[in-house]
Amino acid sequence: MFAVRVRFDHLIVFPDRCVRCDGDPLGGTAEVWDDATTWWSYLVFFGRFVTLRIPACTHCQRRIFREQWGKWIVILGGMIVFGFLLVRLAWPLLPTGILRLVICFALVYVALAVCTFAWYMIVSRTVELTAEKDALRIEFRDDDYALDVGILNDAKAIPWPAEE
Numbered sequence: 001m002f003a004v005r006v007r008f009d010h011l012i013v014f015p016d017r018c019v020r021c022d023g024d025p026l027g028g029t030a031e032v033w034d035d036a037t038t039w040w041s042y043l044v045f046f047g048r049f050v051t052l053r054i055p056a057c058t059h060c061q062r063r064i065f066r067e068q069w070g071k072w073i074v075i076l077g078g079m080i081v082f083g084f085l086l087v088r089l090a091w092p093l094l095p096t097g098i099l100r101l102v103i104c105f106a107l108v109y110v111a112l113a114v115c116t117f118a119w120y121m122i123v124s125r126t127v128e129l130t131a132e133k134d135a136l137r138i139e140f141r142d143d144d145y146a147l148d149v150g151i152l153n154d155a156k157a158i159p160w161p162a163e164e
């Protein structure tokens with residue numbers, strides 16, 4: 001996996017081939033969106049919403065669409081179910097008042113973090129977006145595609161996750 005970093009206001013140029021299968025996209029694109037969160041931004045706000053249109057053939061457009069929604073259904077569904085279980089288990093031990101509310105919130109956040117982490121461990125999406133301080137990081141499952149995006153946009157594609 002390789003990642004490319006671009007400025008938020010940069011109009012990204014993509015190679016004219018499908019991001020997922022390298023086939024001819026025939027002018028088609030897949031919409032890739034994410035709230036582009038980093039770990040800590042869950043605590044403060046839900047990140048910055050980013051949408052990109054990336055060349056993709058009809059078949060892969062559908063696959064990418066499912067990957068997009070799958071992530072949110074699994075993570076948010078997991079957060080509700082797992083968060084509810086945690087709160088229920090902890091309920092008899094919780095103090096009353098505002099502290100109880102704070103702890104419940106923290107437990108739901110833990111559930112969200114665990115589900116997000118599990119998702120990234122299990123699923124490798126075609127494209128992954130993450131907002132950094134002043135740049136958008138786009139991770140591509142296809143290394144060659146990432147390298148070409150780097151060349152076309154005068155940005156360096158780097159191995160991702162970054163090697164120590």
Ligand SMILES: [Zn+2]
Binds near residue numbers: 018021056059060061
């Ligand atoms: Zn394709």
